[in-house]
Amino acid sequence: xxxxxxxxxxxxxxxxxxxxxxxxxxxxxxxxxxxxxxxxxxxxxxxxxxxxxxxxxxxxxxxxxxxxxxxxxxxxxxxxxxxxxxxxxxxxxxxxxxxxxxxxxxxxxxxxxxxxxxxxxxxxxxxxxxxxxxxxxxxxxxxxxxxxxxxxxxxxxxxxxxxxxxxxxxxxxxxxxxxxxxxxxxxxxxxxxxxxxxxxxxxxxxxxxxxxxxxxxxxxxxxxxxxxxxxxxxxxxxxxxxxxxxxxxxxxxxxxxxxxxxxxxxxxxxxxxxxxxxxxxxxxxxxxxxxxxxxxxxxxxxxxxxxxxxxxxxxxxxxxxxxxxxxxxxxxxxxxxxxxxxxxxxxxxxxxxxxxxxxxxxxxxxxxxxxxxxxxxxxxxxxxxxxxxxxxxxxxxxxxxxxxxxxxxxxxxxxxxxxxxxxxxxxxxxxxxxxxxxxxxxxxxxxxxxxxxxxxxxxxxxxxxxxxxxxxxxxxxxxxxxxxxxxxxxxxxxxxxxxxxxxxxxxxxxxxxxxxxxxxxxxxxxxxxxxxxxxxxxxxxx
Amino acid sequence: xxxxxxxxxxxxxxxxxxxxxxxxxxxxxxxxxxxxxxxxxxxxxxxxxxxxxxxxxxxxxxxxxxxxxxxxxxxxxxxxxxxxxxxxxxxxxxxxxxxxxxxxxxxxxxxxxxxxxxxxxxxxxxxxxxxxxxxxxxxxxxxxxxxxxxxxxxxxxxxxxxxxxxxxxxxxxxxxxxxxxxxxxxxxxxxxxxxxxxxxxxxxxxxxxxxxxxxxxxxxxxxxxxxxxxxxxxxxxxxxxxxxxxxxxxxxxxxxxxxxxxxxxxxxxxxxxxxxxxxxxxxxxxxxxxxxxxxxxxxxxxxxxxxxxxxxxxxxxxxxxxxxxxxxxxxxxxxxxxxxxx
Numbered sequence: 001x002x003x004x005x006x007x008x009x010x011x012x013x014x015x016x017x018x019x020x021x022x023x024x025x026x027x028x029x030x031x032x033x034x035x036x037x038x039x040x041x042x043x044x045x046x047x048x049x050x051x052x053x054x055x056x057x058x059x060x061x062x063x064x065x066x067x068x069x070x071x072x073x074x075x076x077x078x079x080x081x082x083x084x085x086x087x088x089x090x091x092x093x094x095x096x097x098x099x100x101x102x103x104x105x106x107x108x109x110x111x112x113x114x115x116x117x118x119x120x121x122x123x124x125x126x127x128x129x130x131x132x133x134x135x136x137x138x139x140x141x142x143x144x145x146x147x148x149x150x151x152x153x154x155x156x157x158x159x160x161x162x163x164x165x166x167x168x169x170x171x172x173x174x175x176x177x178x179x180x181x182x183x184x185x186x187x188x189x190x191x192x193x194x195x196x197x198x199x200x201x202x203x204x205x206x207x208x209x210x211x212x213x214x215x216x217x218x219x220x221x222x223x224x225x226x227x228x229x230x231x232x233x234x235x236x237x238x239x240x241x242x243x244x245x246x247x248x249x250x251x252x253x254x255x256x257x258x259x260x261x262x263x264x265x266x267x268x269x270x271x272x273x274x275x276x277x278x279x280x281x282x283x284x285x286x287x288x289x290x291x292x293x294x295x296x297x298x299x300x301x302x303x304x305x306x307x308x309x310x311x312x313x314x315x316x317x318x319x320x321x322x323x324x325x326x327x328x329x330x331x332x333x334x335x336x337x338x339x340x341x342x343x344x345x346x347x348x349x350x351x352x353x354x355x356x357x358x359x360x361x362x363x364x365x366x367x368x369x370x371x372x373x374x375x376x377x378x379x380x381x382x383x384x385x386x387x388x389x390x391x392x393x394x395x396x397x398x399x400x401x402x403x404x405x406x407x408x409x410x411x412x413x414x415x416x417x418x419x420x421x422x423x424x425x426x427x428x429x430x431x432x433x434x435x436x437x438x439x440x441x442x443x444x445x446x447x448x449x450x451x452x453x454x455x456x457x458x459x460x461x462x463x464x465x466x467x468x469x470x471x472x473x474x475x476x477x478x479x480x481x482x483x484x485x486x487x488x489x490x491x492x493x494x495x496x497x498x499x500x501x502x503x504x505x506x507x508x509x510x511x512x513x514x515x516x517x518x519x520x521x522x523x524x525x526x527x528x529x530x531x532x533x534x535x536x537x538x539x540x541x542x
Numbered sequence: 543x544x545x546x547x548x549x550x551x552x553x554x555x556x557x558x559x560x561x562x563x564x565x566x567x568x569x570x571x572x573x574x575x576x577x578x579x580x581x582x583x584x585x586x587x588x589x590x591x592x593x594x595x596x597x598x599x600x601x602x603x604x605x606x607x608x609x610x611x612x613x614x615x616x617x618x619x620x621x622x623x624x625x626x627x628x629x630x631x632x633x634x635x636x637x638x639x640x641x642x643x644x645x646x647x648x649x650x651x652x653x654x655x656x657x658x659x660x661x662x663x664x665x666x667x668x669x670x671x672x673x674x675x676x677x678x679x680x681x682x683x684x685x686x687x688x689x690x691x692x693x694x695x696x697x698x699x700x701x702x703x704x705x706x707x708x709x710x711x712x713x714x715x716x717x718x719x720x721x722x723x724x725x726x727x728x729x730x731x732x733x734x735x736x737x738x739x740x741x742x743x744x745x746x747x748x749x750x751x752x753x754x755x756x757x758x759x760x761x762x763x764x765x766x767x768x769x770x771x772x773x774x775x776x777x778x779x780x781x782x783x784x785x786x787x788x789x790x791x792x793x794x795x796x797x798x799x800x801x802x803x804x805x806x807x808x809x810x811x812x813x814x815x816x817x818x819x820x821x822x823x824x825x826x827x828x829x830x831x832x833x834x835x836x837x838x839x840x841x842x843x844x845x846x847x848x849x850x851x852x853x854x855x856x857x858x859x860x861x862x863x864x865x866x867x868x869x870x871x872x873x874x875x876x877x878x879x880x881x882x883x884x
Contacts (some may be wrong), residue, residue, distance in 0.1 A: 043880040109789060111737075112752035128736075128754055137740045218702060218740040220883060228704055232874035234631055313773060376603040383604070387611040394615055407615050456784040478791075494571055494597035494617070497578075505577040505600065510742045513774065 009360050012351020015344050017423045018364035022381035023247065023370050025239050029380070034238035037229055041242075045225065053222040056137060056146075056214075057204050063147030064203040068154025071195050071292050073184050076162035078278045080285040086292040088534035093299030094152035094476070095526025097500070099482045100519045102145045103512045104217070104303045109136040119342045142217045142377060146207055146300035153206075154199030156436055156476065160468055160537050161195035162188055164438055180278040197257055198430040205372040205426060208246065212485070220248060223374045237378070239491065243377045254365060304523065310516035311499055313512035322497070330498040333413065333488075334481035334525075337420040342473040344421060345428030346466075350458055353436050364429065371426035375486030382419040383491060386410040411493050417485040423482055428473040435469025436462070468537055475533040479526040482506040499525070565649035570814040571597045573605055574622040576801060581622060584830055587800045588754050588821045589774060594871055596813050611804065619809035624801050630867035632804060639807045640755060643816055649841040651824040653860050654800055663863070664799030664822050665837035669711050669855065670796060671787040672758045672765075672766040674750050678785070685790045686715070686797075688732025699746040699755035703882035704874060707743075707761060714797045714859060714866045725876055726734050732882050744768065744777070751780040761799075762786075766849050768837025788856035795800045801837070807824040 030420060041049075074080075075087045092103075103244060109115055116133055125131050134140065173183040189196075214221045222242065263265035280288050287325040369376055386409045397403050409415055447457040463470075485500050492501070503518030572579060577599050593831065599618070601608070604769075609616055609632070623629050632638050633656065641659040654663030673683055677697075683689065689698055701708065715724040719757045736755035746758030747768060768781040788796045803822060805815045821827055828839035833847040 010753075040875055040878065044875070045881070048881075048884065111754045117752070126753065135738075136739070218738055218883065227603065228874065232704055232709060233871045236607060380604050380607045383608060383611055387608075387613070387615070390615055391613060404615075407612065407617055410612065411617065480719075486603070488743045489601045490608060492599060494599045496599070501600070505579060508577065508602075510744060 006354075006454075008347075008351045009139065009357060012348050012355065012360050012373075013363055015348050015351070016360070016367040018346065019348075019367035019425045020363070021369065021385050022378055022419075022422050023366070023373070026243055026373065026381040026382075026383040026538040028375060028384075029236055029240035030244045032237040034229075034235050034241055035075045037233060037235050037238035037541050038241070041229070043224070045220065047221055049222045049225040052139060053208070056143060056219070056221060057074075057207055059140075059143035060146045060150065060207045061200055063143060063205055064151040064154045065196060065200050067147065067151040067295055068156075068199055069158045069189065069192070069269050071151075072155045072158035072162055072192075073296065074292060077184070077188065078180060078280050078288060080288045082292070083290055086296070087538055088245055088531045089296045089300075089528045090155050090292060091534055092296060092527065093149050093151050094156075095479055095523045095530055096149060096300065096303055097212075097503075097522060098149040098206075098210065098517065099216060099305050099507065100307070100515075101149055101299070102142075102213045102216050103507065103510070104306045105141070105145060106136050107306070107512070109134075130252075137217045137219075139217075139219050142214055142219045145213060145217075146203075146210070148295065150158060150203035150206055151295060151299070153202045154196055155478070156472060156533070156537075157195040157199040157431070158192050160472065161434065161438070162190040163190055163537065180280070183278075193261065195434045198434045199259075201254060201257075202371070202426060202430055205250065206394075207456070208250065208372045209374050209378075211374055211376070214359075217259050226374050226377060229253065230377070230435060239259055243373050247369055247373060249463075250369050251365070254369070261427050275481075301442060302437035304520075305415075307516045307520045307523070311520050314513050314516060321515070323502070323521075326497045326499050326502045326518075327525070329496060330500065330522070331525065333416050333420065334478050336413075336417050337424065338478035339472045340417060341421040341424050341428045341477045342432075342470055345425060345432045345473055348425070348429055348471065349432035349436055350462070350480045352433075355452060368426035371424065375423070376490065377492040378423055379487045382415070382422060382487065383410060384438040386415055386418070413489065413493065413496075415491040416488060419491050420484055422482070423487060424477045427477050427480060431469045431473035432466065432478070435466045439465050470532060471536045475529040479527050482522050482525050554649050568593055568814075569595045569597060570818050571618045572599070572620050572622060572818070573601045573609065574598050574872060575602060575628055576600070576622045580835055583834060584822060584827045587826065587830070588717060588818060591821070592817060594817065596818065600605050606631055606635060606637070610635060610651060612808075612855045614808045616808050617810070618806055619811045619815040620803060621807050622801070622803050625799050626663075626802065626863045626867045627706050627710060627830045627870050629802050629804060630864065630870075633660045637807055639809060639812065641805050641819070643820060646822040646823055649828075651840060651842065653862065654802075654840045656864070660806040661802055662819060662823065663802045663840050664828075665831050665835075666798045666800070666840060666858070667837050668762045668788065668798045668858065669707060669759060670762055671789050672747055672750055672760050672784045674756045675783055675785050675789050677756045683789075684792070685785060686711070687727060687758070689734065689759070690727045690728075690788075692734070693852065694734040694757065694813075696736050697756040698731060698733065699736055699749045699758040700731075701742055701746065702739045703728075703877035706870075707878070708759070709870050709873045710799050710866060711759070711797050711870040712876060714738075714861060716869045716872055716876075717861055717865050718794060723871065724736055727882065728876060729880050730788060732880055734770070744780075747777075747780045747784055751783045762838075762850070762853065763836035763854065766847075767850060770863045786853050788854070790859070791857050792863045794861070795857040798838075798858045800863060801839070823848050 014504055071086070071090050075090065107113055111128055119125070119131070123131070148511055170183055173187045178186060208223060211223055211227055214224055226239045229235050229242060255440055348364045348367060352361045355361070369370045390407050394404050394409055399404050443461055444457060447461045452460060483500055485504055488498050488501050499522045500520050503515045503522065506512070507517035578598060585598070589595055594843065605621070609618065621632065636748050638660045643659070644656065646659070646662055654666065655661065671683055688694070704829055712724065712728060715727060743760035743764040744767070746760055747764065749755050764782060765786060770775040771777040790796060803819050805812060805819065809815050823845055824839060825841065828841045828844040831837060832839040832844065832850065836850050838846055838850065
């Protein structure tokens with residue numbers, strides 16, 4: 001069979017190669033010597049980096065899975081007061097940059113903050129030795145902040161998945177005597193596993209690539225180590241080697257999970273769509289409300305009210321003509337990236353589905369793990385092929401026409417769109433894949449038997465079924481692009497700021513109040529897509 | 543749909559590449575490690591005086607890699623940095639041009655510029671000691687060495703040992719006293735910390751005010767920023783709880799770092815770049831620079847701002863900053879070795 005090399009697979013391979021190019025250049029950097037950096041790290045801090053990163057991943061992984069899947073189940077299968085509001089409100093923390101939340105909670109909870117200050121005044125304590133209070137700038141603090149800002153990934157994908165589950169199955173569970181708990185654990189949760197796994201792995205990749213939050217919390221993660229080797233020990237090669245190790249680790253994790261569920265199928269037969277199945281009353285309803293309210297309260301409402309009060313004070317300083325130009329840049333780049341990245345994700349995901357070839361499937365997996373690389377390192381990886389291209393182009397044009405063109409690709413908006421798309425491929429591909437996993441292959445078969453070719457099958461069968469997941473991809477990539485920082489910082493043209501870079505120049509100096517309006521604008525731009533997203537997901541069921 | 547998207551991408555890319563590609567003579571392109579809000583006022587005056595437009599791209603990590611990768615195609619003409627370390631990295635990477643300018647050599651003392659003109663310091667900032675007015679006696683702490691004294695146990699706050707200001711301080715210790723002595727000192731400081739290193743220099747002042755610790759190491763300008771903060775008046779209170787101590791006045795002097803600038807080897811508008819540097823070293827820019835961010839001008843004779851003057855004059859460590867920068871990696875490793883940040 002020549003399936004492996006038909007048009008779809010080939011296109012998918014090309015896309016995968018383009019997306020993986022930055023990673024390849026990071027591997028390339030890792031090949032040069034790094035002196036005795038490794039010996040130094042192994043004998044001093046490497047063990048600590050690894051331990052801290054693993055604990056952070058464990059904490060964040062468990063946290064986002066429990067909160068994300070739990071609230072997704074409550075809002076998709078149960079009925080209790082306020083559920084309609086929670087459906088979309090639970091997504092809101094996604095729009096808030098994690099480092100902003102980190103600043104806010106540090107301000108509130110540190111020794112010098114209002115909470116501990118009030119406690120000291122009230123109890124007559126003087127110093128930190130007089131009482132115990134959890135240290136916010138700690139591993140636990142970082143876990144809490146990341147869980148609060150990252151659980152929406154799991155919520156989003158798990159909820160889509162729960163909503164796709166037909167009433168028939170859950171009814172069958174109920175007839176067999178399952179209450180909401182048993183139905184959740186025995187029927188719904190196992191079926192939603194691929195979606196939850198994708199959500200958790202997105203959250204974990206973002207945990208691994210984060211530098212802002214852990215740096216602020218003085219938590220020594222592997223990523224913090226990468227930055228240290230790069231910038232303080234001036235060894236790009238050493239940093240690239242550490243990043244490569246990190247990638248291998250992520251790749252192994254993902255592969256192990258895929259192997260663990262090999263042979264199982266999660267696709268759905270058509271069936272009666274369900275409405276909310278379980279009615280919660282009394283204490284159960286109160287518990288459900290609390291479970292949904294707390295993540296929204298701590299992940300969104302509280303940080304927003306702090307931002308808002310700062311923005312009121314610094315309103316005039318911040319709101320100059322530049323502000324609107326930055327907002328325009330953010331919207332332009334984020335919209336372009338949302339579209340480009342989703343189309344590429346679809347090509348890649350569909351190509352991998354069609355192709356029997358192991359190569360294509362692995363290529364798509366490699367393409368998406370760039371998300372786990374620390375942003376600035378990936379940015380260097382993106383920059384290198386672009387400048388290399390420009391260099392070749394200049395040699396060519398100078399020789400032939402005596403016309404040096406300067407930089408054509410790097411340092412342009414194109415570079416940004418390419419960079420973001422490569423970085424966020426995991427988000428769009430993840431959504432597409434969890435959508436495709438729910439479409440039974442017999443549908444493909446039926447369509448093909450009826451004479452439709454692959455592209456037609458995609459357009460007429462898969463696209464309508466994937467609508468929800470594609471929109472999910474577009475919107476989460478958009479929201480994440482609004483927050484994107486390291487690639488913008490390194491690859492942008494002259495005089496080009498986005499809301500994120502504008503906010504960051506203040507936040508970097510812990511001039512947090514001056515940063516508030518920018519941060520608020522990032523969140524505001526994210527809220528509309530988030531609500532839209534929720535309506536689409538719930539959409540067809542009403 | 544795909545076609546519209548790719549058209550849009552290409553159109554946007556072309557639009558954005560215009561200013562970089564245009565080789566107009568009345569422009570200069572700047573890569574900056576310093577935040578735009580700090581340098582824009584000076585750049586505006588420069589444009590007003592000379593008619594030369596300054597285009598800025600502000601970045602942190604990876605700027606050097608970008609310059610190296612762009613090679614001779616780089617659109618940038620000059621760089622601004624916030625410390626000596628980055629300048630030294632660029633010098634070592636061979637991406638800088640030697641500039642021979644009488645104005646620069648005249649305005650900038652030799653200690654704060656490269657002997658062959660590869661880089662120039664524009665302002666200095668001292669790494670000083672903040673001490674609680676209530677809880678630290680007049681002569682209790684007078685040097686960096688005093689911070690390692692056991693009597694300071696549980697009384698010191700500091701930001702991460704890996705922050706470039708601390709790295710530079712530790713590196714200067716290494717130059718003066720050698721690795722062994724410095725490591726002993728750093729271990730002593732570590733043993734005296736009131737909490738795990740965290741926050742920036744301002745956060746240390748807040749901690750002193752709140753009584754979490756008694757002394758901290760910080761850069762001078764943080765004091766100015768707090769003392770004049772009308773929008774957040776609570777910071778004035780933090781500042782008023784603190785005495786400024788210029789360490790080591792009896793011997794080598796207080797450690798200073800520079801913010802600086804350099805012209806790139808592959809600059810297309812070298813002349814304009816030199817003009818910009820000369821402007822930044824001029825009386826006008828130097829007094830603006832100094833007043834705005836409470837730094838010390840490098841040009842002799844330029845008055846420091848009234849606020850900075852109120853802290854008193856001090857003797858600065860005159861050791862070669864190039865020499866200090868050479869020991870940064872060693873300093874970073876020392877911080878790892880003794881687990882300073884853990």
